[in-house]
Amino acid sequence: MFSMIYLWLIGAVVLAGADILLGTIYLLIIAAAALAAFIFALIGAGILFQLLAFAVFAIAGCVYLSYRKRKNSVSTDADHLQHINDGHSVEVKEWKKNGKARVFYRGTVWDAKPEKGSPMVPGLWEIVGMSGNTLIIKLKQEK
Structure with a gap:
């Protein structure tokens, strides 16, 4: 018989597949969060803890990616333009x-x-x- 905990795994696979088709890294982060919730479900955690794990992993992943993206793009472009004449x-x-x-x-x-x-x-x-x-x-x- 089908167990409801496998919905997290199915969701993770579907989101990962959508990420491959669309090319956005955020869907992959949400898929990883669904996988974390699936692992919590496997070890017997209640639905509240599964949802909490999903939310924490999704938010933390998106915040980290946003911070990393902003840090890399701003410093690279600004540094290049600031020092374009150096060495001449x-x-x-x-x-x-x-x-x-x-x-x-x-x-x-x-x-x-x-x-x-x-x-x-x-x-x-x-x-x-x-x-x-x-x-x-x-x-x-x-x-």
Whole structure:
């Protein structure tokens, strides 16, 4: 005779199959939660504990996936855009009295200021960052 506890297993298999067809990871998490509820049913837990296990696993899995997705996408894109100019070279012909220089880079003239501790001498400099629309540069080491 068919036991009602196998409904959790059937639900898990159906959800996993739907995940394969649709390609969303959230259905797989819900399927894993249904599998956890099935395991609780096998060990003899009541329906309340089965539902509680299903809810806890489903919510925890979705929260974890959402956190992981947000962490990876934001930091990767933001870091790439923030440091897109790093490592490029610019030539400083002269320094102004305000501690900045005007350099030609990417087809236009930019303000540039030296990294802390860098001597303000003309020559070839390397971009190490940006502060607003001002390039932060350091003296390029000769090899």
